[in-house]
Amino acid sequence: VCMEVLHKLINENNTVLLNRAAWIFSRFYSQYPPRLHYDRGIFCALLNSLINRGLWQEVFLVLESAAASKIFPPLEHIIKIFEGVAFSGLQTAFSTLVGIFCKLVHGGMSVTPAEIGHIIAIMSKCNAAQNHIGILFSMKSRLERKISKSNWAYDVDAALSEVEHCKVNSDWMKLGTLYVTVCTGCENLTMIKNFSRCVAEALMKDSINERPEIPYCELADAVFKNPQFNDMQKNLLGRIGISIMCFYHLKELWLKDVMRLGTLAAFFSQLHENCHI
Structure with a gap:
């Protein structure tokens, strides 16, 4: 039912109704986890409509609820939000946005060091606060170390197999x-x-x-x-x-x-x- 209502409100393409859609999404998914009737396409359409109209408060409201319910938006939407906030000159909004982004990543959203680097570049161009950029740098470094350890765990396993080969020969x-x-x-x-x-x-x-x-x-x-x-x-x-x-x-x-x-x-x-x- 929630998704059907959201779909109708989004299709109206009206700012007031989009505000209403964001509120409904936030209230519903702050109480209930996404189940059978959850529609990722409608979720993305809602985010996209809010972004296109520059309704950043509503975007943050939706993302906060999504992070709490482990509903992860596509990375291109996240990047688009960072770009939109930067273009709008809303440097103060980066504090909220970076916090939400951290919640999404810690909650399990897949992201690469290169993608975080792209977000850092966006923030750097608009002279965002260094402490916010620093948070992303730390996240990027941790992810790189994690990937490095994972790769070496695999490499060492391969090396152990090679030890046996060397012993036999x-x-x-x-x-x-x-x-x-x-x-x-x-x-x-x-x-x-x-x-x-x-x-x-x-x-x-x-x-x-x-x-x-x-x-x-x-x-x-x-x-x-x-x-x-x-x-x-x-x-x-x-x-x-x-x-x-x-x-x-x-x-x-x-x-x-x-x-x-x-x-x-x-x-x-x-x-x-x-x-x-």
Whole structure:
């Protein structure tokens, strides 16, 4: 029933009736969540009509109710509202608009850093208050970090699969390169430590065989040669080496332990005083 009434009022294309439509929408959806008869097309038509007539108070009223009910308008409508407010010279309205936008995003509305950047550009052109622009900059930064962490979570998962591939093929040089890549690119220390633990486990499992090669030595050699090798990686690599030394000792792999100890001694000599295991 609500949507039918709104549809009729919108079609009249009358300012007074549009005011009435905004009030009805706000009252109804502040009390009831959108259900079967909710029509997104009518909601967008209402917003569009209000925007075109510059009825900003009514636009904000509708958006506030929409945010509370988790009714999310298309991003192009949001951008159009920011542009309209900027064009109208209503800088004081940005406080309300930014607040509503934050509620929509926190409520689950999908938005990209690029889209937030576009809104920031709109506000900057009309000299909006820096504190309002700062709120959007913070939102953009948080979203970028979230995306970065999500991407690296996927990348680290892929790297863990590659560890298994390197172990099966005894390609420890490649594993060393992969180790540096993950440690250099990922900012999540917990992920890096988990990856390092998996590397150590792969090296330990391979060390039980009868081959004379020392996987850790080949891995360390590849890592040492990489120009991106840094102190944090040295620290973790040293920890991996100590773990394997303890493993060799436990399994009584004395010859391998001595050979690996030589590599670890060389490793410690490179650490100097700026890295402590």
